[in-house]
Amino acid sequence: MDCASCAAKIDTAVRRIDGVDDVRVSVTAGTMTVRHAGADLALVEKRVTGLGYRIAQMDATSPAAAQPPGPVCGHAHGDTCSGHDHDHHDHGHGHHDHAGDHHAGHTHTHTHTHAHTHAHAHVAAQAEPLSGLHGHDHGLEEGPWWRSAKGRLTIACGVALVAAYGLGRFMPGADLYLFTAAMLVGLIPIARRAIMAALAGTPFSIEMLMTIAAIGAVLIGAGEEGAMVVFLFLVGEMLEGVAAGRARASIRSLSALVPKTARLVEGATTRDIPAESVGVGTVLLVRPGERIPADGEVLEGSSAVNEAPVTGESVPVRRAPGDPVFAGTVNGETALTIRATATASDNTIARVVRLVEEAQEARAPTERFIDRFSRWYTPLVVVLAALVAAVPPLFAGGAWDEWIYKGLAILLIGCPCALVISTPAAVAAALAHGARNGLLIKGGAVLEQLRTITAVCFDKTGTLTLGQPTVTDIVPASQPADEVLRLSAALEAGSTHPLATAILARATADGITLPAVGNAGARGGEGVEGTVEGRTLFLGSPRAAAALAALPEGMDGRIEALNAAGKSIAVLVVEGTVAGLIALRDEPRPDAAAALAELKAHGLRTLMLTGDNARTAQAVGAALGIEVRAELMPADKSRIVHELQAEGLRVAKVGDGINDAPALAAADVGIAMGGGTDVALETADAAILHGRLRDVGAMIALARRTMANIHQNIAIALGLKAVFLVTTIAGITGLWPAILADTGATVLVTANALRLLGGRRAS
DSSP states (O other), X not given: OOSHHHHHHHHHHHHTSTTEEEEEEETTTTEEXXXXXXXXXXXXXXXXXXXXXXXXXXOTTSHHHHSOOOOOOSTTSSSOOOOOOOOOOOOOGGGOOSSOOOOOOOOOOOOOOOOSEEEEEEEESOSSOOOSGGGOOOSTTSSOGGGSHHHHHHHHHHHHHHHHHHHHHHOGGGHHHHHHHHHHHHHHHHHHHHHHHHHTTOOSOHHHHHHHHHHHHHHTTOHHHHHHHHHHHHHHHHHHHHHHHHHHHHHHGGGGGSOSEEEEXXXXXXXXXXXXXXXXXXXXXXXTTOBOOSOEEEEEOOEEEEOHHHHOOSSOEEEOTTOEEOTTOEEOSSOEEEEEOSOGGGSHHHHHHHXXXXXXXXXXXXHHHHHHHHHHHHHHHHHHHHHHHHHHHHHSOOOHHHHHHHHHHHHHHTOOHHHHHHHHHHHHHHXXXXXXXXXXXXXHHHHHHHHTOOEEEEOIIIIIEEEEEEEEEEEESSSOHHHHHHHHHHHHTTOOOHHHHHHHHHHXXXXXXXXXXXXXXXXXXXXXXXXXXXXXXXXXXXXXHHTTSOOOXXXXXXXXXXXXXXXXXXXXXXXXXXXXXXXXXXXXXXXXXHHHHHHHHTTOEEEEEOSSOHHHHHHHHHHHTOEEEOSOOHHHHHHHHHHHHHTTOOEEEEEOSSTTHHHHHHSSEEEEESSSOHHHHHSSSEEETTOOTHHHHHHHHHHHHHHHHHHHHXXXXXXXXXXXXXXXXXXXXXXXXXXXXXXXXXXXXXXXXXXXXXXXXXX
């Protein structure tokens, strides 16, 4: 299949079969899902093969069969997608009890209800046995074009045309018969598909128009032109196939990132197994320089992992025990032992490919309009061609041959292929470009919405900020700064509290060796205490510390200033004396300020919507230069989004996909930040996989480029037809330019759309 017209013919043909309730044809994936109640699958196969496509039932264990296309979750659909709520709290150190933070859990239910039998069939416009993603090959992107069915037919027709020219020199009176024979080499398969399409409910197909024009050319003695028109039509179809194959390959190349084999750990030995057989919990060894074969969690080893192939992150990320790793990323300098957390059919790469393929079937409003328009457009062209052929000879004394010739040319000019493919080609290329660069956009409708965005609302924690506190200040008192950090980190050893983790991370970064701690424990929710090197220590909130020791002169003012900057304070007391304090804050992402500045430069209004306390939010907002709304409940965020929309703004909401579900749903476009998690990929309309804020602007820019490309495509398609319509009626151009106007416009439109595959890499 090369375009939406191919899919529409297949859909129409199969949908008319008794017992078929629903049909979903994916041009991108090359699959068809039939929902039916006892339909004759042999008849389904007959109808599809009659249209000129090969069909094979998919293995039930293949990823696509195991995960049939379902509704893409998003606010634009009626399907129920479970919400996610996750309240962020400002963790004061006074509540640091080492019992672990309580984070509101979330449930996610994604249900496909199938009341009938499901048949998954693979459809492809190739004659060869198929293999590749999902166990099938998708055509012209695999192998040279001349080995494909379309390529062989085009070559055969071209050879026949050359032979007709050669023989015509020796048999001048047989020109018509020779060129008719050459034309039939290519026309018979086309006519067969035209008849089958007409019988299956698509009478005004491109093949039917082509067949009528070719036969008409022979009847008026223009056999040479008829043969050339058929050959040019086949060349155009082949080029469409090459272009469509390239667009498919750009997405499907993602799946090639995952290695074919994985190294299974069995006790003290390892052995290679197929990567597709890796199950959840399987322990694998990944050596330096190898691609990681499955999503997993590091058990042993610490290494820099190059995540650029999956997330676009240009700098390798350090992964240590407990950290997640993604399939398709490249291990760096040391071996890693990992435990798989997803099967091959559900790893990050597979989910991205599957979601992009589904997204391409979510049609943009422009595409739906053009589909409806083309249903009327093609019959009207046929009527116009008939009027041009018949009216002048009947009522103005025109020559029948001349006007029939012009009518046939108009028939070819009117083929709607270029117009029909103008939007889906651009959308497919844009989605593929986005997926390659970590921008997951769920369909053409979302692209159209993104183009119109005038305001962007951001969550704070985990979106504008890193989502975890870091040590920002160490203020010494009776002990030097490095000793304050060393003793504080010793008390925090073994804790999983975010503030403790931050202190330990700073100590590790500074190369500090931690002493042993004894009698460690929490003190009534105020902080932690213990004995280090024979000294009694306490680390907790300023209020709790003040009850144990007098704060040094000026310390109160310093604490107030740090609090005003939105920082949490932990005071260290050693043997009844304040040793110093540590300030921590969830810091903005490194690219946050630049990202917001770029959005403002393009005329977009930016706001922070957060449930955090106003003091912390204002401090972060002031540093980033963004309007702040703080201490909000999830319902408040949704209300503010509606208020902005009432002001006439088109709103995008950027969040972590968990706590912002109501606002993501209320916004015109919901964008999730994340590293390829289920929440980030399934909750919102779009996802930024590598969590860089500058990609919000890149996503909006991509949408604007795509819509400009679509408008260019429509202008090319209709403009060429208008020009050649006038020149044909005026007698300036004939059948050859007419077919070039059609196939040429289709190729130009596709080539223009493919420009979106290149361009600036998301950064």
